[in-house]
Amino acid sequence: MALILTTASTRRANASSRRLLQSLVLLLIGSLFANGLLASTDVEQILAADEGPEGVVFEIVEADEGALEELLPQVREMITRIRNRFPDTEFAVVSHGREEFALQSQYQGEYAEVHQAVQALVASEVPVHVCETHAGWYGVTAEDFPDYVNVAPTGPGQVRLYQELGYELVIVD
Numbered sequence: 001m002a003l004i005l006t007t008a009s010t011r012r013a014n015a016s017s018r019r020l021l022q023s024l025v026l027l028l029i030g031s032l033f034a035n036g037l038l039a040s041t042d043v044e045q046i047l048a049a050d051e052g053p054e055g056v057v058f059e060i061v062e063a064d065e066g067a068l069e070e071l072l073p074q075v076r077e078m079i080t081r082i083r084n085r086f087p088d089t090e091f092a093v094v095s096h097g098r099e100e101f102a103l104q105s106q107y108q109g110e111y112a113e114v115h116q117a118v119q120a121l122v123a124s125e126v127p128v129h130v131c132e133t134h135a136g137w138y139g140v141t142a143e144d145f146p147d148y149v150n151v152a153p154t155g156p157g158q159v160r161l162y163q164e165l166g167y168e169l170v171i172v173d
Helices: 002-034 043-048 068-085 098-103 112-123 132-137 155-164
Strands: 055-060 090-095 128-131 150-152 167-172
Touching (some): 043 068, 043 167, 055 068, 068 090, 068 098, 068 112, 068 167, 090 098, 090 155, 098 112, 098 128, 112 128, 128 132, 128 155, 132 150, 155 167
Parallel strands (some): 055 090, 055 167, 090 128, 128 150
């Protein structure tokens, strides 16, 4: 009988702990949004503004290694639209999901269009960053990426640095 009561008490305590943890996580996420640390701007909001932003950082985090084939042309189109309205705006791209692995040197043939798109962005003064920490989890090092890809210590940290410089965050999905 004591074992049954102990088990029931443990389950209630575990359920309470899970609810408390979930509440704390939601509170933390809400706080990050409220403080602008996770805030994302829509391109239409940027275009509707009276003045252009200092810069725009495009953040890409996808589970699909091939996602950049679809997303980089979208980024290029958004950059063109913003540059047409606000020519002095700076841009950057930060990729820190599985899609970043397509940018490894060994995939320059398999993902040739992606590599060409990144080279075109870099040539137009748009740095493209990948996350060294995420890559490292899979045994990929900074040396595994070509020179035209900037390997940042962390993707989220790189995004925050740009935001601290006054860049607007646009999450690409």
